[in-house]
Amino acid sequence: MSRSGSQWTQRPSLPPSHYVDARLYTDERLFAEEKERIFASSWFVACHQSELPKRGDFRTVAHPAGANLVVVRGDSGPRAFYNVCPHRGNTIVYEPAGNGAxxxxxxxxxxxxxxxRCIGIPREREGYQERLCKADFGLRAVRTEVDFGGFVWVNLDDRAESLADYIGEALDGMRGCLGSEPLEVFSFHRVIAHTNWKFWNDTNSEFYHDYIHYFNRQTSMLQQGYFERKYLPFRNGHVVVGDQIVEYEAYKGGENRTLTFPTLEPNQWKLTILFPGMAYNVRGSSMRVDSVVPLAPGKVAIEYRGLGLLRDTPAERALRIRDYNSIWGPFGRNLHEDQLAVHGQGLARGSGQTFIVQAREENDTIHDExxxxxxxAEWSRRMGRxxxxxxxxxxxDAPLIAEYLS
Ligand SMILES: [Fe+2]
Incomplete structure (x- = not known):
């Protein structure tokens, strides 16, 4: 039976952990609080060290808390700074990437x-005499750590826990993939989606939606063991999905995927989703890493990086690119379908839905939410809501009301 307006707005009869107020996806005030209470103190994948191979290479980065950053490779490796001149607050670097001394x-x-360090101020002595010196006008450094596969991680909060403590054990299952050989980015794909950033994270972190993917229905879902894959939460809101060896040949066109990733079995798939908006996803021969940059309550930039090995031969690289694009490229068989799902969720925000349900319980296996x-739970802890x-x-206040009414 359909429901009336008042029935539609009633809370579901579920435990409070099993549904979410839909205002989380539209509310301007919550969005501003998320930037301040979550993103301003969380570790964030800004880029990969292979995007800055030479000394003086730089790359600008939109940080999810709203800051504009520039990552620069100096003698000691990549370091991030606010992309703002300490003089009059202008943007310093406008190009997405480049090189300079x-x-x-x-x-x-x-x-x-x-x-x-500030190394040049035109007509410094004439204008400032002894009152201002270069040593006091360096850029604002941002904590930077290069780790977990050579990614350049940044944190705007100087007092936040270390990156290793933040990640904890969530990437332990991928240590072999991330630490055996230097990796290299071969694909960068940035999507602007008109939806809330959390919808992307939701889609990365539930597998009940595998029904949307014809490819996944033909391969993973029909395989022995699919419904037994374990799905486990870790500290800080990170989650890890149990491995699977994917039988790609069940999908016409999925044959001949023979190249592997270090320490993985052929066509093995591992996935870790990191709070608040990153994912490490390795499937067969290539790896995809997502970074989410919220732009407004109903607008998000999602950056996808595809990675192979730095030492790849041209033939190996071509195979990795083929395997990656067949699933995750803009015309692949998986990623754009996830984007379609979150786009639809964004489109429906004006339609008055009051609660979003996340109530599946299947003994911490793949379709459990x-x-x-x-x-x-982590969002609530960080937000204080x-x-x-x-x-x-x-x-x-019942006694006070009684007093008023008497
Ligand atoms: Fe999906």
Whole structure:
């Protein structure tokens, strides 16, 4: 039976951990709080070291907390800074990437070296005499760690826990893939989706939606063991999906996927989803890493990087690119379908839905929505709000009301 307006807005009769208030996906105030309470103190994958192979290489990065950063490779490796001139607050670097011995602000030609030190102020002595010196006007450094497969991780919060503590054991199952050989980015694909950033994370972290993917229905879902894959939450809201060897040949066109990734069996698949918006996904010969950059409550940029091995021969690289694109490329058999799903969720936000359900329980196996619940438990902890009831009404003071009415 369909439901009336008042029935539609009733809370589901489920435990509070098993549904989410739909205002989490539209509310401007919650969005501003997410940037401040989650993204401003979380580790974030800014780029990969292979995108900055030479000294002086730089890359600009939109950080999810709203900051514009520049990552520069100096003698000690990549380091991140705010992309803002300490003089008059102008943007220093406008290009997405490039190379230079120093960075120079276009406005008044103040310049900075790869360590973020101010090295040039035109007519410094004439204007500032002894009152201002270069040593006091370096760039604002951002904590940077290169780890977990050579990714450049940044954190805007100088007091946040170390990257290793933040990740904990969530990437232990991928250590062989990430640490045996240097990796290299061969694909970069940035999508702007008109949806809330959490919908992307939800889609990465639940597998009940495998029904949307014809490819997955033909391969993984029909295989022995699919419904037994374990799905486990870790500290800090990260989740790990149990491995699977995918029988790609069950899909016409999926044959001949023979190239492997270090320490993996042929066509083995591993996936870790990291709070608040990253995923490490290795399937057969190639790896995909996602970084989510929220732009507005209903708009998100999602960056996808495809990786192979730095030492790949041209023939190996061509195979990895083929395998990657057949699933995750813009015209592949999987990723654009996930984008279609989150696009549809974005489109429907004006339609008055009040709650989003995440209630499947299947003993921590693949279709259990334990991953979404782990995410929203961490979201609630970080935000100081309940995901199922972010704006609780104040408790009515019964004796006071009685006094008023008497
Ligand atoms: Fe999917």
């Amino acid at each position: 120093s960075l120079t602000c276009i406005f008044h030609q103040w310049s900075f070296d790869t360590q973020g 334990v991953g979404m619940r782990a995410f929203y 309940q995901a199922h009831d972010p704006y609780p009404l104040p408790q009515l």
